Amino acid sequence: MSKMLSAAEWEQQRQEAMAAMPAVIAEVGLPKVLLPYQARAVSLLDSACPVLFVEKSRRIGLTWGLAAYAALRAGRQKAAGGMDVMYISYSREMTREFIDACAMWARAFDVAAGEVEETLFDQDDADKAINAFRIKFASGFEIMALSSAPRGLRGKQGVILIDEAAFVDSLKELLKAALAFLMWGGQVVVCSTHDGVDNEFNVQIQDILAERSRFAHLRIDFDQALREGLYQRIALVTGKEWSAAGEAVWRQDIIDFYGDGADEELFCVPSMSSGSWLTSPLIEARMTVKTPVLRLELPADYLFRSPRAQAALMEPFMDALSVQLAALDLSPQYAFGSDFARFVDLTTGSLMAVEQQLKRREVLAYELRNVPGDEQKLIAATVLKHVRTRLIGAAFDATGMGWTVAEDMGRKFGLREDPEGSGLVMAVKFSEEWYRLHMPPLKAAFEDDAIALIADADHLSDLRAVKLVRGIARVPALREGETGKKRHGDHAIAVALAHWASRQAWHEYGYEKVPMHGADNSNSVFAENTGDNLHLGSLGAGLVGRIL
Structure with missing residues (x-):
């Protein structure tokens, strides 16, 4: 796999790749705000893709890119395709991080948005109320960050983003509730790193690859994210000067940190996956x-x-x-x-x-x-x-x-x-x-x-x-x-x-090749090999003739 490249090999690859780019493209900060893989995900969703599954490496900033889409979608008027956006993950910290990113994008897009507020959404039973963060937009729509309990989606409509889906409590039940959003024009986005070959997230990915499911699919591993500018963006944000050597060292440090888990955490390969493929x-x-x-x-x-x-x-x-x-x-x-x-x-x-x-x-x-x-x-x-x-x-x-x-x-x-x-x-x-x-x-x-x-x-x-x-x-x-x-x-x-x-x-096509007049095509399959010690003798004269 790509992770088997040494730091020196990676440095050489990146130097060669950057040398092949026009100078204006190679300069950090000049490309668009979204990195290419972030832009691909947003572009797919903006083209009305109903369901998108993304298997990804850890900490490549995809959630940040999806927050941009959430702010744009909730900020639109209904006639322009605006709707509520709901974000679900397995931890409170991730939900807060997502809402903060949405607020940043809303300000950047100059969209009228209220201050981030914390509220309670009542369920059937007041004791079962779930904690949520919310941003209200002048369009009348809002971004809500909810818990991963499937009941939290009842009675709602819009775009649902399930982040780190492999780690929620019951992805299968959550998907049942989320896919109901499609009936009224909603969207479902499911992205995650892997958590084992038998995890429901990987089951869904395999169904997509097997063409038993028509959902859209993206795969973004660590090296792809690096090739598309991840470390250059990190260097820009942290005030460091980018270099191929610095990126190679940083990449190797990250791989070494994850150790045996690097395949799963960085390269989209689910773990616990050995044994016969077919019974x-x-x-x-x-x-x-x-x-x-x-x-x-x-x-x-x-x-x-x-x-x-x-x-x-x-x-x-x-x-x-x-x-x-x-x-x-x-x-x-x-x-x-x-x-x-x-x-x-x-x-x-x-x-x-x-x-x-x-x-x-x-x-x-x-x-x-x-x-x-x-x-x-x-x-x-x-x-x-x-x-x-x-x-x-x-x-x-x-x-x-x-x-x-x-x-x-x-x-x-x-x-x-x-x-x-x-x-x-x-x-x-x-x-x-x-x-x-x-x-x-x-x-x-x-x-x-x-x-x-x-x-x-x-x-x-x-x-x-x-x-x-x-x-x-x-x-x-x-x-x-x-x-x-x-x-x-x-x-x-x-x-x-x-x-x-x-x-x-x-x-x-409705035609057959016609032999040239006067040409000897008795052995055309191997005609190019006559100078390479092809001596089939009677075999060539008899058996080869059967197929021509």
């Missing part, structure tokens, strides 16, 4: 497809054998692949995912049909061990060629040598450079951010019975190998199995890639 009963319940998995393992001396001997070793697998492809129903759309390996691990491929009710059904899966790159490209191209007219996306592991397969498939079927591009092939370079964003939707598919996989004991083991590592689902470095046959969650990655590819934006 065996859940995985088995989704393994309802009876198609056999195709497996190919070539001998260590494969490349030293004659072309005819190589073709003989490949032929049974290619025949079985052709049989399975020929049996496919080509009416659904298809998505493909492939995890690359060459020597230690397996290359895996997963082809999924997207059914009418949007259930993803795995219709073909293969595993390759000790299979050279050109043969891997042949197999992948055979699959993609067969479903090309119904293919909406193919995602390839492009980490390390996997890039060569993704690149060659991109030449044949179009390489998509960005999620909105028009190519069919997407090259994925795995990162913690990729896993964080795209594994929750896959888990949701398992939980919602929106995916069906081929029943296979090894694939069950692969999916069980996915662990929560610092709150993020991924395959750990540890390999399982007997020597020489170890597995590394290989098929789980192919499934994740195929599922991800099936969810991307795609564009359909």
Whole structure:
């Protein structure tokens, strides 16, 4: 993660970033009053976003930015979208701090506001009255800071800000009460640092990432806040001169202060998050497809054998692949995912049909061990060629040598450079951010019975190998199995890639590439490799011809 950068590495990064900026932008104090991440949150809310969840680092000033929005919203007339704003947190000190910030902003915006006053709001029972702070505006609206008791929201309407939501007494009940505000045009803002993977706040975040919830989402960790000017603003307020070296030292001091809690407190990674990601009963319940998995393992001396001997070793697998492809129903759309390996691990491929009710059904899966790159490209191209007219996306592991397969498939079927591009092939370079964003939707598919996989004991083991590592689902470095046959969650990655590819934006075009007159296209998939020791012999003449 970013926190693993040393103070020296961080200093170098910041010096390079500042050197790349125009001088007028780099000067502290010249940017807008709100830092970029504060401005993004305010902009989202000002564009009528109904519900916003923000997972954030500690003490980055987001509450201060939200106070600006509160003052603007409560200060407006009703015709301009004005309404009451209610602030909830778990401590009296935080509520007072928020009201003070709102009062500062109100004066800065030259909004007519009364003095901050303390009052009591009666509940059904006078003994249950809750303490609150309030600012009244000339617009007739007000900002109120309330306790976290859900009953405090009854009979109220407007914008509700729940700060450090992971630490309130009953977030689930509080959200029930708060979301009722949406019926009459209100807004709900929920922001917090994390407090464990099982906390309701993290449950809500995972539902958003899994697309089971349509709420808006922002994530602001410590390093992002620093890159967007947090320490520069701190230096400005405290009268210090900013420098990359000073920021690096300050950053490291903060990380050292939080110690083992830095991941959760600063980098938005919930704690207490280790163990299997999917249970065996859940995985088995989704393994309802009876198609056999195709497996190919070539001998260590494969490349030293004659072309005819190589073709003989490949032929049974290619025949079985052709049989399975020929049996496919080509009416659904298809998505493909492939995890690359060459020597230690397996290359895996997963082809999924997207059914009418949007259930993803795995219709073909293969595993390759000790299979050279050109043969891997042949197999992948055979699959993609067969479903090309119904293919909406193919995602390839492009980490390390996997890039060569993704690149060659991109030449044949179009390489998509960005999620909105028009190519069919997407090259994925795995990162913690990729896993964080795209594994929750896959888990949701398992939980919602929106995916069906081929029943296979090894694939069950692969999916069980996915662990929560610092709150993020991924395959750990540890390999399982007997020597020489170890597995590394290989098929789980192919499934994740195929599922991800099936969810991307795609564009359909009504044309096929026409060969140039007189050109020899008999081996166009690998034509670029003829100078790189590609000698498939009869394999190239026979098997490659199947896909073109």
